[in-house]
Amino acid sequence: MKTQQTAEGVARPAGRPRSEKADRSIIEATLELLGEGIGVSELSIESIAGRAGVGKTTIYRRWSNKEDLVVDALATLKPPIPLPQGGTVRDDLVTYLRVIQEESRHHRTRCIMNIAMSDSERHPRLAERFRELAVEPRRAVVAAVLRRGMETGELRADLDVDMALALLSGAMIWSTKWSHSGDHQADLPERIVDEALKGFRPRPSTPEP
Amino acid sequence: MKTQQTAEGVARPAGRPRSEKADRSIIEATLELLGEGIGVSELSIESIAGRAGVGKTTIYRRWSNKEDLVVDALATLKPPIPLPQGGTVRDDLVTYLRVIQEESRHHRTRCIMNIAMSDSERHPRLAERFRELAVEPRRAVVAAVLRRGMETGELRADLDVDMALALLSGAMIWSTKWSHSGDHQADLPERIVDEALKGFRPRPSTPEP
Numbered sequence: 001m002k003t004q005q006t007a008e009g010v011a012r013p014a015g016r017p018r019s020e021k022a023d024r025s026i027i028e029a030t031l032e033l034l035g036e037g038i039g040v041s042e043l044s045i046e047s048i049a050g051r052a053g054v055g056k057t058t059i060y061r062r063w064s065n066k067e068d069l070v071v072d073a074l075a076t077l078k079p080p081i082p083l084p085q086g087g088t089v090r091d092d093l094v095t096y097l098r099v100i101q102e103e104s105r106h107h108r109t110r111c112i113m114n115i116a117m118s119d120s121e122r123h124p125r126l127a128e129r130f131r132e133l134a135v136e137p138r139r140a141v142v143a144a145v146l147r148r149g150m151e152t153g154e155l156r157a158d159l160d161v162d163m164a165l166a167l168l169s170g171a172m173i174w175s176t177k178w179s180h181s182g183d184h185q186a187d188l189p190e191r192i193v194d195e196a197l198k199g200f201r202p203r204p205s206t207p208e209p
Numbered sequence: 210m211k212t213q214q215t216a217e218g219v220a221r222p223a224g225r226p227r228s229e230k231a232d233r234s235i236i237e238a239t240l241e242l243l244g245e246g247i248g249v250s251e252l253s254i255e256s257i258a259g260r261a262g263v264g265k266t267t268i269y270r271r272w273s274n275k276e277d278l279v280v281d282a283l284a285t286l287k288p289p290i291p292l293p294q295g296g297t298v299r300d301d302l303v304t305y306l307r308v309i310q311e312e313s314r315h316h317r318t319r320c321i322m323n324i325a326m327s328d329s330e331r332h333p334r335l336a337e338r339f340r341e342l343a344v345e346p347r348r349a350v351v352a353a354v355l356r357r358g359m360e361t362g363e364l365r366a367d368l369d370v371d372m373a374l375a376l377l378s379g380a381m382i383w384s385t386k387w388s389h390s391g392d393h394q395a396d397l398p399e400r401i402v403d404e405a406l407k408g409f410r411p412r413p414s415t416p417e418p
Contacts, residue, residue: 171379
């Protein structure tokens with residue numbers, strides 16, 4: 001494998017970024033500009049390069065287009081959710097919703113996501129890649145929690161995992177966005193999970209509605 | 210009560226809009242500009258007046274500020290949801306989610322809501338008034354459906370109405386936004402309602418989890 005020297009003098013595979021530091025500056029500059037209200041359509045590689053203090057070539061060496069760079073920048077705001085092993089399904093689901101709640105409280109993250117997604121109609125590939133890179137891995141983690149519960153009997157064996165995920169995640173996002181005091185309800189994750197689990201747990205028999 | 214003649218010659222109370230036609234043009238111009246990607250911060254009364262073919266005074270006579278005009282314009286995209294009387298709770302909930310689904314499929318509505326809400330961090334009063342004017346009336350209608358079900362025994366008497374609303378509405382919005390093929394799943398409203406109702410219906414006894 002061919003290697004090349006980075007600015008820091010560490011040997012790296014050819015084709016990989018020359019400098020992690022430059023990468024971080026470029027990502028941070030992209031987030032800063034989005035956070036200032038500059039939409040994806042208005043955002044230019046030139047303005048990002050200027051803010052990051054690097055040349056445009058340095059950016060193009062790593063990202064072939066603006067959308068890919070924005071997706072990578074957004075993904076840093078939605079890191080994978082590590083779930084402790086061995087807890088109950090309820091504990092894991094509460095942990096998951098608490099991460100979403102914390103993120104929705106973070107002003108800068110909200111602002112940046114709002115700005116970036118406001119343009120998603122014009123940049124459908126951006127939303128699609130963000131889904132693959134940041135949304136799907138989280139879905140997979142929570143889906144695994146639900147499937148574990150279905151195996152142990154904590155949850156119904158016929159649970160619709162996709163729907164369960166949509167109910168939990170959607171309720172959290174909807175509550176923080178539209179409820180009177182959603183942002184300030186510290187126990188919202190528990191309330192949502194407990195209400196949802198009433199339908200997710202096994203039931204001995206179903207009465208006629 | 211003082212009245213004045215409108216352009217159409219109909220007597221109206223003083224202080225009310227002089228012309229419904231001008232109002233409609235102003236609302237439509239506001240939606241057009243938002244739909245073109247102009248954020249609330251960039252939007253000016255001057256540009257709206259120019260697009261609508263009216264003077265700025267005509268706008269200020271009706272709306273004292275830009276945010277109020279934007280809220281009224283957005284509210285026209287989210288009219289009240291009329292629910293048929295006498296159906297089952299399931300029917301009414303499916304109807305409600307189907308309206309949300311249709312709206313989320315409507316490209317222009319999505320685009321305009323995205324743009325307007327992308328600035329909501331900078332215009333908190335806008336989001337608050339939109340919630341009061343367009344979100345709360347819908348919540349009230351669906352809450353009434355849920356309470357009716359709790360009275361008739363279709364639903365659990367101890368249902369958490371706020372949480373139930375968040376689960377249903379959130380699941381619909383989350384599914385259309387993030388699922389692989391949410392937009393194309395014609396039966397999504399039924400799937401969400403049926404999965405949610407498993408938890409909302411009365412249960413004879415609860416097994417130990």
